[in-house]
Every structure is written in structure tokens, then in C-alpha cells.
Amino acid sequence: MQIKIALFLFVGLLAFDSSAQEVKWLTWNEAAELAATEKNPKKIFIDIYTDWCGWCKKMDKDTFQNAEVAAYMTENFYMVKLDGEGKEDIEFKGKVFKFVPSGRKGYHEFAAALMQGKLSYPTTVFLDEKLNMLSPVPGYQKPKPFLNIAKYFGDDIYKEKDWKTYAEGK
Template sequence: MYRINICIILSFVFGLSSASAQKKIKWLTWEEAMEKSETEQKKVVVDIYTQWCGWCKKMDKSTFMDEFIVEYVNENFYPVKFDAEFKEPITFKGKEYKYIKKGRRGFHELAVELTKGKLSFPTIVFLDEEYQVLQPIPGFQDNERFELIVTYFSGDHFKFTPWRRYIRNYSRDNYAYPAGNKH
């Protein structure tokens, strides 16, 4: 009986830990995000990365695994992971963007467009519901900084509140959820 109870407890504990470990951002392809936005409009957050980028991998393992960020991004955005060296053409807003070979590597024209010509990795780009670039944010962002950024854009605070005032007054209770969507 004692052994059975221990087994039940252990399986419950391991079940909980593996369930929480499985929470991840539900990254979409560019096409999937555009398709989903036809039925329900949301802002889009694009993680522009490369396979060789160490800071991109660090964000994947830390910032993008944070429980709050995972839940918040999945709920409020269409999250897109976009390899800046993606080789296939993409049509966006009636224009075709292609991979351009340059030296041993190359780049995708859409990555250049989204970053306003300033490619660096990682870069997080926020688009509004009409696919207008709100802001490209270059460089590694830790959990705390990314939480500020993602809530600033999702709640439309950027329209009315200067960034410095927002970060000075930020708390999850006041700013983290768009109006009518508070947990």
C-alpha cells in the first residue's frame, strides 16, 4: 500500500512538472498567422532570428519560456518565428519578398522590410492588426524587459503613454491585460 501511494504521488508530481514544462509560445509560420488573422484580428509579434545566432537561442531558452510571457503572447498576439535566412518567397501586402544571396549567406527581403533596413539578431517586431510595423526592437530582451515591451504594445499603451512613464508606472495588475481582458 505504501509503495502504491508513493508511486501515485510521484506520478502526480512528475505529471505536473512535465505539464508546466510543456507550456510554450505557439509559434506560427508567416502564412499561418496571416491566415488566422483573416478570421480573428490580433496584433502580430515576429521573432526574427537566424540558426547561428547565440542570443536568439538564449531568448528561446529564457525569455520565451517565462510562464507569464508564454501565456500573454499566446493570448494576445499571433506569434511568428521568422528565420531571416528563409529561402522561400513570401507574399505580403501584395508584394513578393525573396531570399537574397550575399556572400556565403544571405537574407530574406521581408526581414529587411520588417526591421526597416536594420538587420540584427534577434529583433522582435510588433505589427498592428492591419500589419503596419509598430516597432522593431533589436537585441536580446530578458524576461522583465520583454514583459514591459509586450504589454506596452498589446494594450495600445504606446498610443497614449510615453515609454518612460509606462515603465515607471508599470505593474501587471494595472497594465498587463488589454481593457476587458483582465484575469
């Protein structure tokens, strides 16, 4: 009996991934309110996904749960999950964005605006503290390249260097 318990605990420890970290995701409204009310607001990071997107799920698991990525992002950004096919209205800068039925599903106008009309999932979007667009980044990103992109915006490197110069030094 003790051998079974020990074996069970050992297998449980092997299955536990200590490098994974859970991220606290916000809604758009929660992040926008924090940005408007906090004395020293953070930038906003938006992960635009869909329920059917396999690469979105892979990025959630591989990239956003990476301990280094999660810690950096939590410290420097309000992190928002935005369903690119979500049905709820979203208000941004005095305009109400809605779901638009199209084809079998449809799309959300806010997601389309953030992705600059290119409906590609996943797309991650970086906004500054005043909710101005810094850049959309389409496609799946592994943890290390993603962290380089996040630091480019999060550490305000974009104010001093263009992306190409920064990326060449990495």
C-alpha cells in the first residue's frame, strides 16, 4: 500500500509543471477602467483569440503560462482576453463596437479594428497607458520571441529604437 501511495505521489510530482504560471486575465472593461482610474496605469496587452483556434490554445499553454512571460506581463501590463467572435458590445473612445454576423460565425468590430482589418488568430495587441495603439502582432509566438516583443513595448524601448534595430541586438 505504501509503495502505491509513494508511486502515486511521484507520478503526481512529475506531472506538475513548476514552470507554468497562471495569468490573471481581465475583460476589456476592467482593463480600461484600471487604466482610467489608477494613478500610474500600466500599458494594456490584448490577446485576440477564437474558441476554434488551435494556435491560440497552444499560445495560452506554451507562452502565456511560461513563468518568465507571465511574471513580466503581469508586472507591466493589464492583460485582456478578447474573443474575436464575442457578442458583447464594447465601448472604446466614444464608439460602441458590436458583433457583426458574417458567414457561419461573424466577428467583433473591436477585434477587427485592433487587428487593422486582418482577421488572423491569434493576434496580440499592445496599447500604451493612454490606450493608443502601439502595434498588433499576428500569429503564434513562442515564449522567448514573445518576451522580446513584450519588453520592446513594456520597457518603452519603442520610443528610442525601431523594431529592426532592437531585434538585431537580441
